[in-house]
Each structure stands twice: as C-alpha cells, then as structure tokens.
Amino acid sequence: AIATGPGEFLGKEAVEGRAADLAKDLARAIKEKRRYPATDRDLRFYQFMGALVKSEKDTLMKHDFKHWQEHGFYDSFEKYIQQSTTEVSFDQGVRDAWIKEMIQEQKAKKSGKSAIPKKEPGAARPLPKTCRELIQSMPQGFQPEAAGDLTAKLQFEVQGEENFVSHLKIAGGACTYQEGPADKPNLIIKTPADVWLKISRGELSGQKAFMEGQYKVEGDMTLLMKLNRLFSA
Numbered sequence: 001a002i003a004t005g006p007g008e009f010l011g012k013e014a015v016e017g018r019a020a021d022l023a024k025d026l027a028r029a030i031k032e033k034r035r036y037p038a039t040d041r042d043l044r045f046y047q048f049m050g051a052l053v054k055s056e057k058d059t060l061m062k063h064d065f066k067h068w069q070e071h072g073f074y075d076s077f078e079k080y081i082q083q084s085t086t087e088v089s090f091d092q093g094v095r096d097a098w099i100k101e102m103i104q105e106q107k108a109k110k111s112g113k114s115a116i117p118k119k120e121p122g123a124a125r126p127l128p129k130t131c132r133e134l135i136q137s138m139p140q141g142f143q144p145e146a147a148g149d150l151t152a153k154l155q156f157e158v159q160g161e162e163n164f165v166s167h168l169k170i171a172g173g174a175c176t177y178q179e180g181p182a183d184k185p186n187l188i189i190k191t192p193a194d195v196w197l198k199i200s201r202g203e204l205s206g207q208k209a210f211m212e213g214q215y216k217v218e219g220d221m222t223l224l225m226k227l228n229r230l231f232s233a
Contacts, residue, residue, distance in 0.1 A: 130197075152220070
C-alpha cells in the first residue's frame with residue numbers, strides 16, 4: 001500500500017479490509033497448524049545457511065551444526081521444511097509423445113517451418129468466429145478412417161468470453177455435436193474460449209498450452225492426443 005501520511009493510505013478502506021483478511025487468515029493458519037508450501041526463497045535460505053553452518057561448525061556455529069545434524073536437516077530439503085513431495089501418477093506414453101512433438105516443433109522452428117498446421121487461404125469452410133461455432137463445426141472435419149471403431153464422448157466446458165458446455169459424440173465412424181454435458185464423458189476439456197480458438201487456428205500449440213496450464217483436461221489423455229488425427233485442420 002502507498003502511504004500518504006501518518007495512518008493514511010491510498011484506498012484506505014481497501015487497505016484496511018485486506019489487512020483484516022490477512023490477519024484472519026494468519027489466525028486460522030496458526031489455529032489449524034497449517035503449513036504453506038515451501039518456496040524458492042526457502043530453498044535458497046536452506047542452501048545458504050546449510051553451507052554457512054557447515055563451514056563454521058568448529059567455531060561460531062558449532063551449536064547450530066549440532067542442531068542441524070540432530071534433526072537430520074542435511075539429509076534433505078524436505079526434512080528441513082518438514083514437508084514431503086506428493087507422488088503424482090501420469091501416463092508415460094502420453095508424456096513421451098508430447099516430448100517428441102515438442103522436439104519436432106523446435107526443429108521446425110529452427111528450420112523456419114511451422115510444426116503447427118495452418119489453414120490455407122480459400123479453404124472450403126469459413127473460419128469460425130466463436131468457440132461455439134468452432135466446436136459445432138468439428139464434426140465437418142471428422143476423419144472416420146482415423147477413428148476406426150472408436151466410441152467416445154468429448155465434453156467441452158468453455159469459459160471466458162463465452163460460457164457454455166457442449167459435447168461431441170463419436171460412434172460408428174461418425175461424429176455429432178450436442179449442446180449440454182455428456183453422460184459419462186470419456187474426456188472433459190476445460191478451456192477459455194480464446195485459447196481453444198488459437199489452437200484451432202494454428203496460432204498456439206495445443207501441447208504447449210496444456211503444459212502451461214492454459215486449459216485443463218480430465219479423463220482419457222490418450223484421446224486428447226488423438227484429436228489432431230481425428231479432426232482435420
């Protein structure tokens with residue numbers, strides 16, 4: 001906050017309200033013994049102090065060194081912060097495929113080519129202006145030979161400039177669009193409207209956008225990887 005005088009701030013009411021919120025959150029944290037996740041500052045402090053204590057273990061910091069040894073702080077950073085890493089399961093095959101595509105993208109950029117397919121001028125179908133139009137038009141670009149005997153439901157939960165839920169149903173070598181949520185969808189894509197439009201126009205890599213958290217998915221990740229093959233540009 002910017003102070004303008006003793007006890008005076010720009011937007012004083014907002015500053016006081018925010019201070020009260022922080023105080024309540026601090027009180028709850030103490031009461032619940034809540035531990036906030038460690039940050040890069042904690043790691044830097046751990047590395048700095050660990051090295052300092054060890055270098056001065058025979059003189060100025062011999063008691064500190066004993067304390068670090070007794071508590072096992074030198075064993076690991078997790079021991080020092082009293083927090084542990086949560087193991088997250090993931091599909092190794094999907095990860096390997098993404099890495100391979102990102103490598104191809106980088107190689108294409110270095111060679112002056114684009115790894116993301118671009119829409120050619122004069123295409124038969126006009127470019128969708130909205131995300132709803134885009135998803136509605138996806139069945140027109142459906143590739144039945146790539147789908148084979150695939151049966152799946154893809155649900156889109158769009159937010160931002162547009163807010164709606166719709167889904168695509170793939171079955172019997174065909175794809176249909178339907179408004180509203182699907183019954184037991186195989187894949188749910190939660191995305192801002194502009195992000196999905198940019199991906200469809202080749203302005204943004206779908207893999208990169210996902211890795212950066214620009215959109216989220218739930219369900220069958222392998223189905224997400226097949227979208228480029230299932231639907232033409």
